[in-house]
Amino acid sequence: MDGAALIDLHCHILPALDDGALDMSDSVAMAREAARDGIEVVCATPHIRSDHDVRIEQLPERIEELQGQLDARGVPVRIAQGAEISQLSAETLSDRHLRTLSLGGGGWILLEPASGPIAERLPALAGELAARTTGVIVAHPERHAGTNIVQQLCALRDRGCLLQWTADFVARADPEDPGALVLRLAREGLVHLLSSDAHSSHGGRPLKLRAGFDRLRAVCTPEQVAWMAEVAPAAILRGELLTPPW
Numbered sequence: 001m002d003g004a005a006l007i008d009l010h011c012h013i014l015p016a017l018d019d020g021a022l023d024m025s026d027s028v029a030m031a032r033e034a035a036r037d038g039i040e041v042v043c044a045t046p047h048i049r050s051d052h053d054v055r056i057e058q059l060p061e062r063i064e065e066l067q068g069q070l071d072a073r074g075v076p077v078r079i080a081q082g083a084e085i086s087q088l089s090a091e092t093l094s095d096r097h098l099r100t101l102s103l104g105g106g107g108w109i110l111l112e113p114a115s116g117p118i119a120e121r122l123p124a125l126a127g128e129l130a131a132r133t134t135g136v137i138v139a140h141p142e143r144h145a146g147t148n149i150v151q152q153l154c155a156l157r158d159r160g161c162l163l164q165w166t167a168d169f170v171a172r173a174d175p176e177d178p179g180a181l182v183l184r185l186a187r188e189g190l191v192h193l194l195s196s197d198a199h200s201s202h203g204g205r206p207l208k209l210r211a212g213f214d215r216l217r218a219v220c221t222p223e224q225v226a227w228m229a230e231v232a233p234a235a236i237l238r239g240e241l242l243t244p245p246w
């Protein structure tokens with residue numbers, strides 16, 4: 001994947017909307033950071049969650065506004081639609097809203113588990129949502145690691161979910177540490193996608209993906225990394241059905 005165009009499926013790049021980019025200049029700086037890392041498409045995934053007042057009907061114009069600013073400045077990044085839908089909100093959304101909030105409009109939704117360890121009922125909920133959409137991507141499992149994390153991830157995988165880990169978390173995993181959870185799970189096929197989940201150019205997780213994929217090369221085959229980095233994200237934006245080939 002050296003030099004290949006990358007797609008970030010999870011990023012809070014829209015300005016002054018949720019807890020992401022502070023303002024338009026922050027959003028533009030984030031897009032420039034993405035471009036430097038070889039990212040060509042960034043999905044704008046604001047929180048759909050009770051503690052953020054994100055109006056679904058306003059998202060298309062917010063994306064258009066940011067895209068206009070990037071185009072005017074010659075920043076070579078395309079902003080695609082999307083959202084990070086909380087576990088609680090997902091149950092209340094209509095099929096039409098789920099489609100509007102899907103990544104690239106192709107029907108794949110990004111599902112944020114409730115805080116704390118992955119809930120017992122999440123695999124069943126994800127299965128119900130998958131039946132109403134093209135598919136379900138579970139965001140940042142590393143933030144929801146309880147004692148039964150492996151069993152819960154297997155249950156989600158068995159329901160057809162894709163598991164999206166945070167690229168910076170993976171990049172920081174020590175390849176010399178046999179106990180590094182994410183590398184062990186990558187070896188076992190439970191890492192499907194990496195995304196930045198960046199919130200700002202002023203700090204926090206960077207809008208970068210490449211270092212995370214580089215780290216996965218220590219434990220995955222080149223074909224697996226290419227699937228995670230290129231094949232799967234592009235197919236998700238096209239709204240294709242998708243199963244990891246391992």
Ligand SMILES: [Fe+2]
Pocket residue numbers: 010011012084197
């Ligand atoms: Fe997020």
